[in-house]
Structure formats: C-alpha cells, structure tokens
Amino acid sequence: MSTESITKTTNPSQQLERKAGFQPNHISHETSGGSSIFSPPSPNEQPVDSESTQVTVGEAVVKILEDAGVHCAFGISGGGIGPFWAALNRSNIQLLHFRHESGAAFAATETYFASGRPVVVFTTTGPGITNAITGLFAARGEGAKVILVSAITPAGNRGRWACQETSAHTMPLSGIFTPGPLFNYATILESADQLPEIARRLAQGLAQPGGFVVHISIPTPVQTTPLKAPLPEPGFSHALPVASEEAIAECVRLLSEESFGIWVGFGARHAAQEILELAEKTGVAVMTSPRGKGIFPENHPQYVGVTGFSGHLSVLTYMQEQRPQRLLVLGTRLGEPTSFWSPQMVPADGFVHVDIDPEVPGVAYPSAQTFSIHSEVKVFLKMLLKHLPERLNWSPTSMLPRPEGYANAPRINGLVRPDVLMNAIQRVIVEGSDAIIMAEAGNSFAWATNLLRFTQPGRYRISTGVGAMGHAVTGVVGASLGRYGKAVAIVGDGAMLMNNEISTAVRFEIPTVWIVLNDGRYNMCAQGMALQGFKGVDTEIPNTDFALMAKAMGADGIRVNTESDLEAALEKALLSTVPFVVDVSIDSTQAAPIGGRIRSLIKQGAIESKGDQK
CATH class of the missing domain: 3.40.50.970 (Thiamin diphosphate (ThDP)-binding fold, Pyr/PP domains)
Structure with missing residues (x-):
C-alpha cells in the first residue's frame, strides 16, 4: 500500500487506543518526523461516494468482522481480493501490509495473544492462500483466533486456466475451504444469502474459549454484489464448560488423600492467581510446560522447573526422588514438546487432567490412569479451592529441587556464549x-x-x-x-x-x-x-x-x-x-x-x- 493511498493522519496504535480503549504498557516514545506505532499514519477512512450508498457483500463482511471485535487486518492486497481490500481500507479496521502472507499470519497469531482480539489475514487467490497456510496452522495449534479472508476464482471461470486459478481444478478444497484440522470453520461465500449464517458462526466461535481459526473465501464478483436486505443481528448465549459437583468432590477426595504435584500448561494462563493460591495452600511442587513459563513464578520455592523440550533436570529429580501419587494437569496436552511421553512423568496413581477440550485428557498417555475433567481451568480451580479442606491427609515435602542454571561471568575476548x-x-x-x-x-x-x-x-x-x-x-x-x-x-x-x-x-x-x-x-x-x-x-x-x-x-x-x-x-x-x-x-x-x-x-x-x- 503506497503512502498516497492513506488519507488520514493517525497511526495504527492510535486507532487501537481510540477504538479499543488500549493504553500503552508503560512505554512512551517520541519520534522526529513521520509517524509511528506510538504516533502513526491513520487508517483508512476515505470519502464515501454519495451516489453509491448500497452496501456490498464485501462491505457487509467487513461490518461483520468489526462487530466481532476485529481491530486490525494483515496481508497483501491485489488481484482477486481487491474489492474486499477496498472495503477494509474504508473501515475502522486498521490495515497493515506485510511482505509475505506467512509473516502476516504469524503476526496475526501474536497480535491475538497480545491483545485478546481476533485478527484478520487477507490474501488473494492461489499462492496468497498457500503462502499463509503455515502461519494459520500455527494459529490453530497455538489456540489463537484468526480469520483468513481470501479470494477464489469465480464459478464461471473455474477450470478455464484463470490467472492464479483457485478451484477444485488446481488445489484440494477439502481442509482448505472446509472445516478440518486447519480451520474450525471454513466456507466459500457464493451468495449474500449465506451472510447471516456466517455472521452467526463467527460470533459464536469467537465468543467461545480457546482458539478459533476461520477461512472465508469470496469470489471476486461476489465481493461487489449489492445486498438486497439488511443483515440480522446474531443472537446466542455461550457458557463456559464447568465441572459437575460430583467431579469436584472426587477431585477433592483424590488430592486430599494422596500426594500430588501440579503440571501447568499454556491453557491455564488465565488462572495464574488460582494456581498460586492452590500451590501455597497445599505446599505441592509446580512445574510448567515450555509454553507455560511464567504462569507460576519461576522464583517461587515450590517451582521445580520446565518439563519437556529444553526442560530442567530438577523436574526429573523431583519425579524420581519425591514422586507424587498423582499429578494435577492444568491446560496442557502433555504432547511430545511438554513430556516427550516419558514414563518417568507418570505418577503412581496417574493424572487428574483438566482441560477445556474434552478430547485432550488421556491422549498423550493412553495407558496411564486418568481422571478427566472437562472445564475451563480458572472456573475449576475456584470450585476446587472452595471445597478443598484446610488440612490434607498427607504432608508435602518441604525441600524441593530447583531449576539449574549457568553462572558463567562475561569474558573480554572470544565470541559470545x-x-x-x-x-x-x-x-x-x-x-x-x-x-x-x-x-x-x-x-x-x-x-x-x-x-x-x-x-x-x-x-x-x-x-x-x-x-x-x-x-x-x-x-x-x-x-x-x-x-x-x-x-x-x-x-x-x-x-x-x-x-x-x-x-x-x-x-x-x-x-x-x-x-x-x-x-x-x-x-x-x-x-x-x-x-x-x-x-x-x-x-x-x-x-x-x-x-x-x-x-x-x-x-x-x-x-x-x-x-x-x-x-x-x-x-x-x-x-x-x-x-x-x-x-x-x-x-x-x-x-x-x-x-x-x-x-x-x-x-x-x-x-x-x-x-x-x-
């Protein structure tokens, strides 16, 4: 996008602050000349043609995205996505052009985790879509909320060797344009009649806890098709999954009667305070997955280290010398990067595994005894803390192994270690x-x-x-x-x-x-x-x-x-x-x-x- 195409004077961050109530995180910078994230060029309001007031499908999709909480969109414009890009450029969604679609998708994933708001990735046909796929796989695997909006070859031109043709003639539609391992929800928007259902699915999916990765592909002429009727407002209610009273009572019994440790993953990041309270109430050891670093303070005396990839030997020392009867697993799949599927990480009486995804518990260690709890971790811990007795029927070990570290002092000569x-x-x-x-x-x-x-x-x-x-x-x-x-x-x-x-x-x-x-x-x-x-x-x-x-x-x-x-x-x-x-x-x-x-x-x-x- 050239500087000539920008007609306002605010920058991306100023818009985020204005539209989303964002405030700088203790950083304030001044720049001399030009504009920046802390003082930059504004998006995308451009004069509206008073003679053309009828809303198009592309503009309706943009409105759906705005209503869903999207505040920025990353990608590369051109080709078949042009009309939708123009609608984005006229909206309150901040538009940033990247140098590669995969970079845009990776950035969208991290913007979501930094802001908590869904992010759009836009691409043109053919290689625009395939370039973005690796970043979108990362979004799905990490649990981000990212929406890919792409172009697809119009129906009448499919199979006719269109430029960058995107159709069943040139690439598999299953899994790219349909739900599956990559996309939680995917569709080809062939008609304005599909918009209410798309709006409903987006609103519902984005409101649910956990990740939600979407692909909406729109043929170029459909992007400019006028709407015949206004869109209805989607309405639904969504509740967090909560463990039953019976499940909580069983957890209380298991954790009160036998020694346990806590294994924390990235999915428990919103429950840091409750994890700390549970650990200090019980005196048990806490370990984290690599992605879970920082959820429990790593300078805390009850912290024994990171498990799995690049983990600490102190964890294995704990499991070998002070082996707990059970492990309370919170928000981690226990996959290879977290556990290496090591038998040494299986406690004598197995796991109490809490996850928002009911399909997670028991998968990494199918032979281990596992008491599965389908619940949002923070909600579960609040209920557990409420019912856990003040005195346990067992005593935690007072001295726990601590993560090892290096203590090399800087040297004057030689390469940097x-x-x-x-x-x-x-x-x-x-x-x-x-x-x-x-x-x-x-x-x-x-x-x-x-x-x-x-x-x-x-x-x-x-x-x-x-x-x-x-x-x-x-x-x-x-x-x-x-x-x-x-x-x-x-x-x-x-x-x-x-x-x-x-x-x-x-x-x-x-x-x-x-x-x-x-x-x-x-x-x-x-x-x-x-x-x-x-x-x-x-x-x-x-x-x-x-x-x-x-x-x-x-x-x-x-x-x-x-x-x-x-x-x-x-x-x-x-x-x-x-x-x-x-x-x-x-x-x-x-x-x-x-x-x-x-x-x-x-x-x-x-x-x-x-x-x-x-």
Whole structure:
C-alpha cells in the first residue's frame, strides 16, 4: 500500500487506543518526523461516494468482522481480493501490509495473544492462500483466533486456466475451504444469502474459549454484489464448560488423600492467581510446560522447573526422588514438546487432567490412569479451592529441587556464549522492562526456555506445536502492535534469513527488537544431527551482517562481538524508537540444552543406519 493511498493522519496504535480503549504498557516514545506505532499514519477512512450508498457483500463482511471485535487486518492486497481490500481500507479496521502472507499470519497469531482480539489475514487467490497456510496452522495449534479472508476464482471461470486459478481444478478444497484440522470453520461465500449464517458462526466461535481459526473465501464478483436486505443481528448465549459437583468432590477426595504435584500448561494462563493460591495452600511442587513459563513464578520455592523440550533436570529429580501419587494437569496436552511421553512423568496413581477440550485428557498417555475433567481451568480451580479442606491427609515435602542454571561471568575476548547472552537478556529485558519476549524455533528456543526466568504470565511466547521457523521473527511485529508496546524476538540467523518483517515494522514504525544468535549455521540441526549419529550434514550459512541489513531496510542495528558489549547493546535496543536488530556473534561450540529432544527422536528411530554410512 503506497503512502498516497492513506488519507488520514493517525497511526495504527492510535486507532487501537481510540477504538479499543488500549493504553500503552508503560512505554512512551517520541519520534522526529513521520509517524509511528506510538504516533502513526491513520487508517483508512476515505470519502464515501454519495451516489453509491448500497452496501456490498464485501462491505457487509467487513461490518461483520468489526462487530466481532476485529481491530486490525494483515496481508497483501491485489488481484482477486481487491474489492474486499477496498472495503477494509474504508473501515475502522486498521490495515497493515506485510511482505509475505506467512509473516502476516504469524503476526496475526501474536497480535491475538497480545491483545485478546481476533485478527484478520487477507490474501488473494492461489499462492496468497498457500503462502499463509503455515502461519494459520500455527494459529490453530497455538489456540489463537484468526480469520483468513481470501479470494477464489469465480464459478464461471473455474477450470478455464484463470490467472492464479483457485478451484477444485488446481488445489484440494477439502481442509482448505472446509472445516478440518486447519480451520474450525471454513466456507466459500457464493451468495449474500449465506451472510447471516456466517455472521452467526463467527460470533459464536469467537465468543467461545480457546482458539478459533476461520477461512472465508469470496469470489471476486461476489465481493461487489449489492445486498438486497439488511443483515440480522446474531443472537446466542455461550457458557463456559464447568465441572459437575460430583467431579469436584472426587477431585477433592483424590488430592486430599494422596500426594500430588501440579503440571501447568499454556491453557491455564488465565488462572495464574488460582494456581498460586492452590500451590501455597497445599505446599505441592509446580512445574510448567515450555509454553507455560511464567504462569507460576519461576522464583517461587515450590517451582521445580520446565518439563519437556529444553526442560530442567530438577523436574526429573523431583519425579524420581519425591514422586507424587498423582499429578494435577492444568491446560496442557502433555504432547511430545511438554513430556516427550516419558514414563518417568507418570505418577503412581496417574493424572487428574483438566482441560477445556474434552478430547485432550488421556491422549498423550493412553495407558496411564486418568481422571478427566472437562472445564475451563480458572472456573475449576475456584470450585476446587472452595471445597478443598484446610488440612490434607498427607504432608508435602518441604525441600524441593530447583531449576539449574549457568553462572558463567562475561569474558573480554572470544565470541559470545549463549548462556552469557541469556543472562544479559534476563537482567536488561526480563527484569528491566515489561516487554514481551519471543523465542524462535531452534537453539534460540532451547537457550531461552531453559535459562530465562519469568514471574508473571504472558511475557514469554514460543510455538511448540507447529514450531515453524519464521514464527517469532515475523510474529514479534504483531506482538508489539497488539500490546501497544515493546516486543523482543530471540532468533537464529537461519530464521532471520528465512522470513522476517523488518520492512513492515519500518513501514509502520513499530519499534520491535530482534536479537539474532548469529553463528553461521543452523546450529540446532548441526548439534542435533551429530548427537543422532549423522555425519557430513551441510548446516553452514554464509556470514551475514544483520545490523547492516536492518539499516539497509531503514531500521537500526548494532553488531555485538564480545560479551562485555552485550548489556549496552540491549539497553540501546530497548530505548530505540525505531525497529532495532542486535546482531550477536555467537560461540557455536557450546552445546544447547536439547538432549531430551534428541533422546526422544532416537527412541522414534531417528538415527543413522549402517546403510546410510559412507
């Protein structure tokens, strides 16, 4: 979108503040000249043609999205989506053009988690849709609320080799244009008569707890078709799933009579206070999934560590030496990234598993005894706390193992060691600001998850389901926009080269920060493949100056070659009013804490066979 197409003078964040009541999160920046996320160009009100007052299907869809709480839309315009894009551009929804559809989808996911509001991704036909799919899979896996609006080839042109044809002749319709593993709800809008049902399904799905990923595909001529009648207002009621009194009574009995621990996942992020109250009332140990970091304070004496990928040995010490009879599982699927399906994580009498999705309990450990509770976690805990007796029939262990850490002091010479970088990030960013911190798939994820410590929910974001490279380097732009404040991405050089949205942050003056672990290789691949016994794997990347690359795009950046320069560089990045890249020359020889993942892969057969050896 060119600057000439913008006719107002407010920026994306000013609109969010005006329309959604957003306030800056303790950050106030001033810029000289131009406009930014803290003072930027306004969206999209344009003069309305008084002779054309009849509402079109495209405009009606935009109105449905506004009524559903959408405040921003990300994507790339052009081609078949043009009329819908024009309707968006005239609306109160803030429109941001990205450089790649997958980046727009990743950013939409993180904007949702930062703001709590659904976000639209718009694409044209063909590759516009397929480019966005990986980011949308991440949205589904992470539990975000994201709505894809795409174009589709008009019915009369399907099968006639249309430009970027999108139809059953060129791609599978099932699963892309219909509900399934990717989309909770999907439809092709062929007629205005479908709009009431679409409005109802959107309103209902977006109001329910948990994620909701949608695809509405509209043929280009349908986007401009006039409505014949006004849309009815959708009306429905929605209640949170609540455990029965009988289920609560059984939980009280099980947890009162036998020792237990608490295993916290991302789905329990809205119940942090109740989890803390339950832990302190009972004195039990608490552990979290990688995505659950910060839901329970990691400096609390009852915290034993992170489980699964890049987790802490202290968790296994607890399970081996102070093994509880049961584990109360709150809001986690217990999948491979969280548990590695390790038998050591199964307590003697199994799990009490609480989840808002009734299909989750019992899946990861089908042979383990599991008492399943279908409930929203916060509601369940309030009921449990109300009925749990003051005195238990067992006594919790007073001394619990604590997560281990590294204590290397900065050195004057040599490349930057990853653990020293994480210590600097802990001091300057985690403890010195309220910024959201994201970590990219790879060694960045491993080091950050293992070494950073958080004391409140919502500040640490990773993707463990899809785990796509490119999620954090692009999603961080959406996180910064969604929270109206600083967001920091800890990423590898491979991910930074794969797919980033520095240019988008520059365009909308969103002061995002990227910290690049620059070691000239896909180092998780290099270290992991070596541990698996594979030899001769090409993982090297030609050296890139990311600080120079950032400046070439209009951002700012600094190259850090020694550990003594780390804190000053991070402080400069936090104070920057423009997008900023901290390019860190990393010592690639320090082994990342990925042993659990490698052992899991080897158990699944991911080792070099004799026939592969050369």
